[in-house]
Amino acid sequence: MLGEGILKGLAETARNAVGSFVSKDRLTTVEYPEERLPLPEASRNFPFLVYDGTDWEKGLRCVACQICEKECPPKCIYIDKSKDKKPDAFGRPQIYPAKFDIDISVCMSCQICVEVCPFEAIKMDTQYELSTDDRFGGLLLDRKELAKSNEYYHQIHPTEASEVDAKLAAEKVKADAKAKAAAGAAAAKAAAAAAAPKPAEAAAKPVVLADAPAAKPQGEGD
């Protein structure tokens, strides 16, 4: 029959319209500022930097290897390597990012920076309320705004964060064992030859990209 589909559709709409006064299930509107839909665990918006411990500046896992900067498809990450080294959360001296900016006006939430990061230092945030009338100041996040604690990471992506923690712990055990073995070997060598032993920590250090050319700042290229 001609128009049968329209009538069916209208009946469904009418049932929902009337039903919404009776049943809460049919009232689909989420009144946003007061109530929010729970975000799915895999939801993501913009990257943030994870730090361990309580002090964001000391605990940043990022070692400024600049892999994410190079891999970022729209080139929205800008990193300045530090000249000196600072002990990281495990007490090993590391290069740290003197500057770490993400231009969220360009970021396309592709998560490639997260996938390439060998130090589990950059992860995806779920924060979406970022609209601003400040084109430049409001949309360029510096490393202080990007730094979020590991606890926060556990809150937003619990499963993923536990996996990352387990992986990091395993890596640390391995690195410690290696450092111990190296120290033992060095001590034995020193005892044998009585020569000056080399610092043992060198073996425990993760590989840092050496001689990475300093990237040029990303301008508003026309």
Added chain:
Amino acid sequence: MEEGLKIELGKQGVFVTTIEELYNWGRKNSVWPMQFGLACCAIEMIATTMARYDLARFGAEVFRPSPRQADLMIISGTVTKKMAPQVVRLYNQMAEPRYVIAMGACAISGGPFKQGYNVLKGIDRYIPVDVHIPGCPPRPEALLQAFMTLQKKIEEQPLTGEGRPRHLDAEAQGEFPVPVQGEHDLEPTSNKLVWPLPVVIR
């Protein structure tokens, strides 16, 4: 008038307001967007108007198909250089007061196509943008939040003196120059009045 006294009077059943407040209250609660989508962000914009998120709760239920009847232009998506003159033309056809929300990375800066040859690197090169929403694409909630940001901006606008809305300012720029397709790029590449060269302090 003090905020506390006003609330106290309100409790007693006396409603006190100023012309400015009433005017801005009316303006901010009847912002009608233009029915206009450019790319994938438009899908999120459509979702925002549907029952789940319901933009109508903020007084913006009617998406007008004509720029003459619209107050708000939501630039939802990639503005290609082919489309940019049309966007500016549509903006020129809107009546004051008019507002612009740049939704998503492409509309703000060109986003993933920033290094390309065919996409405009941000619509704010030609028209003034009131609120920027980062995201690729932003969630419908993000658009609602941007809408609330815009409402707050309207509410706080003084009606006289510095920073008054453009429709109350006889000297304000009304028409924005429409770029034309040049030999290699749009000409001019930006409107210097709305896009002063940015100084980024690092």
